[in-house]
Each structure stands twice: as C-alpha cells, then as structure tokens.
Amino acid sequence: MKKTTLSTQQFEPREGYERAVIFTSDDFGNNTKLQLMRLGPGMNIRPHYHNVRTECFRIISGEGKILIDGDVVATSPDDMVICAPGEVHEFVNLSDSEHFYFQVIRTNDPKDNDMIWVKEDNS
Numbered sequence: 493m494k495k496t497t498l499s500t501q502q503f504e505p506r507e508g509y510e511r512a513v514i515f516t517s518d519d520f521g522n523n524t525k526l527q528l529m530r531l532g533p534g535m536n537i538r539p540h541y542h543n544v545r546t547e548c549f550r551i552i553s554g555e556g557k558i559l560i561d562g563d564v565v566a567t568s569p570d571d572m573v574i575c576a577p578g579e580v581h582e583f584v585n586l587s588d589s590e591h592f593y594f595q596v597i598r599t600n601d602p603k604d605n606d607m608i609w610v611k612e613d614n615s
Contacts, residue, residue, distance in 0.1 A: 494519055498552075503530055509537050509583075523601045531556065531585040531592040539582040539610040546599045547575045554592035556585045580610055 501512035
C-alpha cells in the first residue's frame with residue numbers, strides 16, 4: 493500500500509504548465525503513471541498528441557476545459573475522458589485569478605519521448 497496527499501505534492505515546471513508525479517510504473521507496473529497537473533490563470537497546454545500513450549483525464553478543480561480534436565470534452569469534475577494515441581488534445585484555464593487542476597493517468601507510457609506538439613497554422 494502506498495498513500496499520498498495531493499496538497500503536499502511538489503510541482504515541477506514544464507512547457508507552460510506544472511506537474512506533480514503522484515504514482516509511477518514502480519507503483520502500478522505496466523508503464524503507467526498518475527500525475528496532477530496545474531495550469532496558472534489564463535494559461536494553456538497547447539495542442540499535442542501521442543503516438544503510443546493513452547491518457548485518461550479528470551478535472552480536479554478550477555475553471556477550465558479539456559479539448560480533444562478541437563471539441564470541448566470536459567469542463568467539470570464529473571467528466572472523465574480517455575484520449576487514444578493520435579488524438580490531439582489541449583487544456584485551457586479559463587480563470588484569470590485561480591489555478592486549474594486536473595489529473596492525468598498515462599498508460600503504455602514511453603516516458604517523455606511521445607509528446608508531439610501540433611504546429612500552429614499562421615496563414
């Protein structure tokens with residue numbers, strides 16, 4: 493058994509967001525990881541996809557939205573979403589004063605080698 497408290501997690505800065513790795517493959521096995529993500533006010537994680545990894549998302553708190561292939565799929569803690577490899581997803585904090593927290597379960601995870609950022613069309 494392993495227990496942790498979310499309020500005590502240390503966040504590490506990433507590209508435009510912060511994450512705390514809660515449990516890893518050492519806990520789950522099978523290349524699975526549980527992360528708590530934090531987006532600052534007005535911030536977003538820009539569109540990206542994975543070739544191998546499947547992810548499951550759940551909003552924890554804050555005013556934000558999760559998009560997959562351009563469609564809003566989650567806006568509240570009641571929403572849970574699975575994102576398959578190849579599906580473009582992004583996260584947006586709609587608040588100008590509060591953090592947006594959401595949980596990510598990563599499976600079949602080849603670590604950070606499977607993050608493909610979608611280039612913006614500047615035409």
